[in-house]
Amino acid sequence: xxxxxxxxxxxxxxxxxxxxxxxxxxxxxxxxxxxxxxxxxxxxxxxxxxxxxxxxxxxxxxxxxxxxxxxxxxxxxxxxxxxxxxxxxxxxxxxxxxxxxxxxxxxxxxxxxxxxxxxxxxxxxxxxx
Numbered sequence: 232x233x234x235x236x237x238x239x240x241x242x243x244x245x246x247x248x249x250x251x252x253x254x255x256x257x258x259x260x261x262x263x264x265x266x267x268x269x270x271x272x273x274x275x276x277x278x279x280x281x282x283x284x285x286x287x288x289x290x291x292x293x294x295x296x297x298x299x300x301x302x303x304x305x306x307x308x309x310x311x312x313x314x315x316x317x318x319x320x321x322x323x324x325x326x327x328x329x330x331x332x333x334x335x336x337x338x339x340x341x342x343x344x345x346x347x348x349x350x351x352x353x354x355x356x357x358x359x360x
Contacts, residue, residue, distance in 0.1 A: 282322025
């Protein structure tokens, strides 16, 4: 059983470390407008996937029960819980930043450079014709 932890512990460190690094980057990195529509869509997909995987990791063991999971394999249960929380935080933060950026008119998640004021101008131009 000791040989198992020589593999398990580095994998846990890698998973949790990468999730922590993603969270730190999401917190410290200033949001920038996307350069293309493809990149904007990829940002949204990336945020939604991180949030979805995090929530699924947190909800999936509920079917068998967190208490049973913590009693049978406490170290794996703790890793699943921490990794799920970190991914949900990263995805939620990314989505919140994208929504705030889009509402501020810096960039649209699907059409870069098309914020609320650009849409209003475009709508006004259509109404004036």
